Amino acid sequence: MCDNKQKASNAEVTLGMVLEALTFAAETPVSVEQICSVYAEVTASDVLPSEEAVEEAVENLNASFEQEGRALRIQYWAGGLRMATTATVAPFLEAFFQREQARRLTRPLMETLAIIAYKQPSTKVEVDTVRGVDSGYAIRKLLSLDLLSIIGRADVPGRPILYTTTDRFLEEFGLNDLDGLPNLRQAEELLGDANFDQERLNLLMPNGLDDNGQSRANNSSDDQATT
Amino acid sequence: MCDNKQKASNAEVTLGMVLEALTFAAETPVSVEQICSVYAEVTASDVLPSEEAVEEAVENLNASFEQEGRALRIQYWAGGLRMATTATVAPFLEAFFQREQARRLTRPLMETLAIIAYKQPSTKVEVDTVRGVDSGYAIRKLLSLDLLSIIGRADVPGRPILYTTTDRFLEEFGLNDLDGLPNLRQAEELLGDANFDQERLNLLMPNGLDDNGQSRANNSSDDQATT
């Protein structure tokens, strides 16, 4: 069946299979370059596959997964490729791992992370200023979670430490790179948003605005009205 | 609103997709019963899927993998199901995991493990006698790697500790049970082979797994030899 007998087993292996196997087996996202160089090395080929060839293989693989009703997809995360399950099977995995709900970070951590993500490299003073509170604890916690890292000190008086987000941050948030961050909206845009009151207010304003349970009741009747 | 969506998507999820997702994400082989109970729990079904239904799903999935030229298969290992790459892509994974190759078992460890695997339950004295050297270190190391475990003490003078191999051992070596071990003569040949470590996966492979394409590399080289 196979003409090229001497390298039979390797020759049968397509770039797509290598892509599939590496993104399956690796513990972190695999870069396109890594895939190309491993492929060229093992097939003893002088020519590296092009990045486009890998991207095409990703597309083909995902199309085949979808067509065949598979529960897996290749994702572009943190500048690399990674195999992960589809959202449709999440309830089954959550039941299996007994994970009661999807992950979220606490508000202080998330605010701190968002400020640094958009302003990076950024300092503690910048974060404190935006949040109006001391963010020392939140920054230390995010460093220990490997969502932030220190890249140096700013060349200004006091030489404050500069923080950036990590590859881990990109991967945990399903981003390929920082360009993938959602747009930071203008406050005017937020305040002028027609859906602002119903959907975002509770998130932006403290929940405490429903002191008397009133706005909570309002919200639920609104929901009824719109459904 | 959200709940409805979730229910709708659960309904679309087949047993095969759940099988695929769990065997992909779990850290150890997943039992057929676990798959059945998770499936019934999340779909809120009173009737557990039968074991035959899961086995059929495994067959269908592997057939589809093969048909589509996928690099993954579902394997029966350590009494459960696990997703693994095919043997054909092994050279690519090895190249990728180069750095981790140092982690492979050393010769003393491999010998000790082989002796206990065949003689189990076995004692340190038996291992020492076969190897002609003290195997205390090797046994402790294998215990810490969870490849050996202690099942008690022999009912002989001195009451020496009895060692057996673990499920982890079966899984690491791609065996479903101890009956899948190659015969002793083959094993002795392996122990005399300097390349044993690299070759172990292909050569220790029980014949039963050939159906799933796992040892295709071997088959194709056999084909060469006979043509």
Place this chain on the structure above:
Amino acid sequence: MYRVELEDFEGPLDLLLLLINRREVDIFDIPIAQITNEYLAYVQLMDSINLDGVADYIYFAALLISIKARMLLPQPEIDTEEEDFDPRQELVDRLLEYIRYKDAAETLNQQLEERSRLFTRGKASTPAEVESPEKEVLVQTTIFELMNALRLVLEEAPEEETITIESQRYSIEDQSERIRRILFTERRVSFRDLVRGQTRSFIVVTFLAILEMAYGHEICILNVSDENAFVIEKGELENV
């Protein structure tokens, strides 16, 4: 000394947004005198029970007072530039900037939630450390609502000597232990019932014990707003 830190809850900008929103006033035209008075009432209560991190609140109290003072001053005679000069501008800018990042934080949190439903293989699928700082679930209300409840309960409490001297009598540890005992038999208990008929210092120390236990995931604080008080129940930590 207790370890309840306000920074784990809402901050001063949140309190300002809350007050502005509650009055349904325009953020670009904040009635500074009213908002300042309401803000100070919260801060005085926080200060009187010695919560850590109240300094951040006091900074904004000072800012509000200085804005209020500047607005009372007669405007300079230059009519043309009068509109450009609004003592509230700095505060408004900070609130608007804060809203932008709160919005971004919420968007990113949704993204994290969605992404966490996609599982990767093996160990990497369960980065347990990222799951652990899940504190918000156990406090389904804000520090400000809790302060409100405390204030109302304190108003009804019998008069006594100054809190600072009295509070030596009760320790957070003792109060935590008392709450644990009660929650051993009761599924949930309201703050009001916990401190019924007790002195002000007892109430304050019980309040602090609740905050600390909620922070440590030992109990869950639920908002039962119609009673103007809140309810606590056992948290989900098995090792407690």
